[in-house]
Amino acid sequence: MxxxxxxxxxxxxxxxxxxxxxxxxxxxxxxxxxxxxxxxxxxxxxxxxxxxxxxxxxxxxxxxxxxxxxxxxxxxxxxxxxxxxxxxxxxxxxxxxxxxxxxxxxxxxxxxxxxxxxxxxxxxxxxRHDAMEKLVDPKLIEVGRDEARYGTAIKDAIGYIYAHLHEAISMKQVADQLHLNASYFSVLFKEQTGVTFSDYLTRRRLQRAKELLVTTSMPIWEIAEKVGYQTAKYFVKVFKDSEGISPGQYRHQVLDTDPSIQ
The missing domain is CATH 3.40.50.2300 (Response regulator)
Structure with missing residues (x-):
């Protein structure tokens, strides 16, 4: 109110x-x-x-x-x-x-x-302007801006994450895909991007979730699946921990464009 x-x-x-x-x-x-x-x-x-x-x-x-x-x-x-x-x-x-x-x-x-x-x-x-600004994660922008200087392995890892975002992927799975030791890959990823693999994956999932919340009418449970979360309950918890509001509240905040007062 x-x-x-x-x-x-x-x-x-x-x-x-x-x-x-x-x-x-x-x-x-x-x-x-x-x-x-x-x-x-x-x-x-x-x-x-x-x-x-x-x-x-x-x-x-x-x-x-x-x-x-x-x-x-x-x-x-x-x-x-x-x-x-x-x-x-x-x-x-x-x-x-x-x-x-x-x-x-x-x-x-x-x-x-x-x-x-x-x-x-x-x-x-x-x-609405403030909410739309929140749609873009500044850390992801920073990672994307510096991607040209990353090694081939990290570039491939980022590409793999983006392509398989809807799946329950893990760091070990991505490391295996690149034929790298998981511990070595973890250190390499943080060293080059400035964020941990887990943090990057979560940010990328939430970024995609925000896009779906704003541009589609998909129910929350379906969006949770589309961004790789096995349960809507856990997705809502992660989203709320990050944004301070639930996915439903976020969608309402951004899309409530009615200027009239009833």
Whole structure:
């Protein structure tokens, strides 16, 4: 569930925005509020918000100072700035700091909801982008980039792994295929690629699994088989250990492209 944080020192405005968004979201989003920039920053130390709607003028820490602090922390979410002051400098500064939109009080409910919808579309877009970046394993890119300087045995090993990824292959099996001692092959593989055979095989399996999750509608058990895992349960465990989410969650995260809010 995505979280929207409302920050405004004026109780009537803060509660009005919260009431409007709670009614609009119908439980789809978590709506939180803070009565000051100080309170919001303290809350954000232990919580996260996908969207912040903040007043620009508040005592102690105003909206712009809050943005600067969040940016310095590296945790700047999507921001909508609200203000009763139609001053261009505030708008310009907030946009320079990364604010998504600047809207004026008194707030029109329809305009507010429209701004929130567009802001949440941006949140979704960022999440899809992050998920797609995770599709590519940087270590595999590195191994592939350096492949030209590998010896023939390692090049052949990599080719064999790729061709037999759907099988339950082992290091000994690949070493035997190359007519090499397994212990010697293990050392040689790590020496040339910078990763162990086991790590490379797992990364290659998960890379292929991600591709199938994103480009096909295959069930999880079938994908597990396609990438060489004998049971879906073990595949899910390996995937989750590596990515922090299950294969099903990963697929949903990458493919959830519906920009509408039901």
């Amino acid at each position: 995505k979280t929207i944080l409302i920050v405004d020192d004026e109780p009537r405005t803060r509660l009005g925005i919260q009431k409007t968004l709670v009614a609009w979201s119908a439980g789809k989003y978590r709506i939180e509020s803070a009565a000051s920039g100080v309170e919001a920053l303290a809350w954000l130390e232990t919580n996260s918000a996908h969207l912040i709607i903040t007043d620009v003028r508040m005592p102690e820490v105003d909206g712009l100072e809050m943005l600067e602090t969040l940016a310095s922390r590296g945790q700047l979410p999507v921001i909508i700035i609200i203000s009763g002051y139609a001053e261009f400098e505030y708008a310009k500064k907030s946009l320079q700091l990364g604010a998504f939109e600047y809207i004026l009080k008194p707030l029109d409910k329809t305009a507010l909801i429209n701004a929130v919808q567009r802001a949440l579309e941006l949140v979704d877009s960022r999440e």
